[in-house]
Amino acid sequence: MKVLPLKRNEKIYSAYSYLLLGGWSRIYDINTLIDVGTDAFIVDEIEHASTGIGKTPVEQIILTHNHFDHSSGLAELIGLYHPRVYAFSPGDGVTDLVKDGQLMHMGDEMCEVIHTPGHSSDSICIYCPAQKMLFSGDVPLSIKSPGSSYEVNFVGALERIARLDVRVIYSGHNEPVVSGAKEMIQMTLDNVRRSDIISAVIENRSP
Numbered sequence: 001m002k003v004l005p006l007k008r009n010e011k012i013y014s015a016y017s018y019l020l021l022g023g024w025s026r027i028y029d030i031n032t033l034i035d036v037g038t039d040a041f042i043v044d045e046i047e048h049a050s051t052g053i054g055k056t057p058v059e060q061i062i063l064t065h066n067h068f069d070h071s072s073g074l075a076e077l078i079g080l081y082h083p084r085v086y087a088f089s090p091g092d093g094v095t096d097l098v099k100d101g102q103l104m105h106m107g108d109e110m111c112e113v114i115h116t117p118g119h120s121s122d123s124i125c126i127y128c129p130a131q132k133m134l135f136s137g138d139v140p141l142s143i144k145s146p147g148s149s150y151e152v153n154f155v156g157a158l159e160r161i162a163r164l165d166v167r168v169i170y171s172g173h174n175e176p177v178v179s180g181a182k183e184m185i186q187m188t189l190d191n192v193r194r195s196d197i198i199s200a201v202i203e204n205r206s207p
Contacts, residue, residue: 001107001131004049005170006042014038015070015172018135022108025052031059032106033077034126034135035172038069040076056081062104063087063094064137065123070172088115089122098124114161118154125161132167134181141169141185142177146194155192162189 004019014037022029031051036042051057058081063071066089074085074093086104087094098104100115104126111128119138126135141161162185169177169184177184 001109001128003133003170004045005176006037006045008037009039009041012038013069014041014073015067015138016170017042018170019046019049019051019058020107021049021051024108025050025055026108027052027055029055029108030105031055031057033058033061033083034170035064035070035137036061036073036077038072040073042073043076043080056083058083060106061085062098062106062126063091064125064135064139064172065120066091067120067138070137087122088113088124100124114157116154116157116161118151118157125157127161127164127166129165132165134161134164134166134169136169136171138172141171141188142174143188143191146191149196149198150192152197152199155189155197158185158189158192162186 002021002023006017006019008014008016015035017037018034020032046057060083078093084095085093086096086098088098098113102113103110109128109130111126114125116123116125116139123137123139125139166181169181
């Protein structure tokens, strides 16, 4: 699978978007966009990408959560490409709801949806095991010291992620982690376990 990290508009606050393509752009590969950003700044780059002859450049969109910096550009992308839009919670333009543990065809691989409540109640990560890649949205995976409070369901999700063989992390606002990803996740888990764990769901924090 090919992963194209798309450039974002530096003049506004926006998350990174990622275009997932099959390695050979075959007709049955599914061109997948993870998050769309605040505006339609990514469209020009998508239009110039090699997304496959006769294929729609964006066949499906997956939102890691519904905060504006990840989803506000959705309407224009829908108008251009008419994709199916997947998210954990309902929202404008969303056509399908995903479930924790659901397997989805992205590019030329099967990837897993992992529900990771904490940053928001509808946050998800996407794990692609063939290339050991994790798309983490705004889920905090680089917590360097104990402190703060964390929801018990987030701790459980983080424990699941720590058991995966993650070698690369593509996040919503940081550069890709291409070295020491698994160790970083374990450090985060250790520090979260040494912090206050609460049972109440923390609803939709600010980006």
